[in-house]
Amino acid sequence: MIHGPIHGFIEVVCGSMFSGKTEELLRRIKRAQIAKQKVQVFKPLIDNRYSADHVQSHDANKVASVPVQFARDILERVDDNTRVVGIDEAQFFDDGIVEVAQKLAYRGVRVIAAGLDMDFRGMPFGPMPKLLAVAEEVTKLSAVCMVCGGPATRTQRTAGPMGTDATQVVVGAKDLYEARCRFCHEPNPVETA
Ligand code: ADP
Ligand code: MG
Numbered sequence: 001m002i003h004g005p006i007h008g009f010i011e012v013v014c015g016s017m018f019s020g021k022t023e024e025l026l027r028r029i030k031r032a033q034i035a036k037q038k039v040q041v042f043k044p045l046i047d048n049r050y051s052a053d054h055v056q057s058h059d060a061n062k063v064a065s066v067p068v069q070f071a072r073d074i075l076e077r078v079d080d081n082t083r084v085v086g087i088d089e090a091q092f093f094d095d096g097i098v099e100v101a102q103k104l105a106y107r108g109v110r111v112i113a114a115g116l117d118m119d120f121r122g123m124p125f126g127p128m129p130k131l132l133a134v135a136e137e138v139t140k141l142s143a144v145c146m147v148c149g150g151p152a153t154r155t156q157r158t159a160g161p162m163g164t165d166a167t168q169v170v171v172g173a174k175d176l177y178e179a180r181c182r183f184c185h186e187p188n189p190v191e192t193a
């Protein structure tokens with residue numbers, strides 16, 4: 001039974017590390033499941049923190065997910081009767097994720113994408129700026145700054161590759177990163193050890 005027009009749209013949940021993006025994604029997914037809507041969750045293969053086949057928050061909340069290498073793999077795996085598609089760590093996908101989200105939305109699917117809006121230098125991360133631009137709804141979450149206790153919008157790399165040519169993607173959690181506000185964030189961290 002269909003009530004009213006088809007509602008496909010894109011929601012993006014962004015913010016720094018530890019801002020609760022995955023928690024918020026899981027909250028929305030769980031509510032869709034309570035409404036008996038078929039949900040599928042995807043995440044990039046690169047993100048092997050915690051578990052290969054679950055999306056898990058730093059608070060150990062989790063739901064089953066399918067790891068995929070390329071954005072286009074999502075389109076191939078979404079079933080015809082799926083109403084809600086969740087995507088975590090969207091910043092790690094190629095730019096194709098934008099077209100994938102758009103295609104799903106035009107098909108009537110509710111797309112919920114969570115990802116880092118900025119990398120550890122405070123620069124836009126991967127396809128996120130484009131995804132934010134085409135989204136119907138954007139939620140920007142903040143964490144708690146580990147230096148001053150204020151609202152944190154940025155992610156500080158505290159260990160691992162630093163320096164001016166340090167690689168953008170180094171997967172880690174509290175061992176490598178902490179949340180910081182604009183004023184406490186150091187975009188060009190130098191190795192101290
Ligand atoms: P994200 O997906 O945005 O990285 P998660 O949803 O995985 O975040 O985790 C959010 C949880 O992280 C919070 O509920 C809290 O328990 C924990 N946490 C750890 N450090 C911080 C911090 N600096 N600010 C806020 N929450 C933090
Ligand atoms: Mg997360």
Ligand code: ZN
Nearest residue numbers: 145148181184
């Ligand atoms: Zn601060």
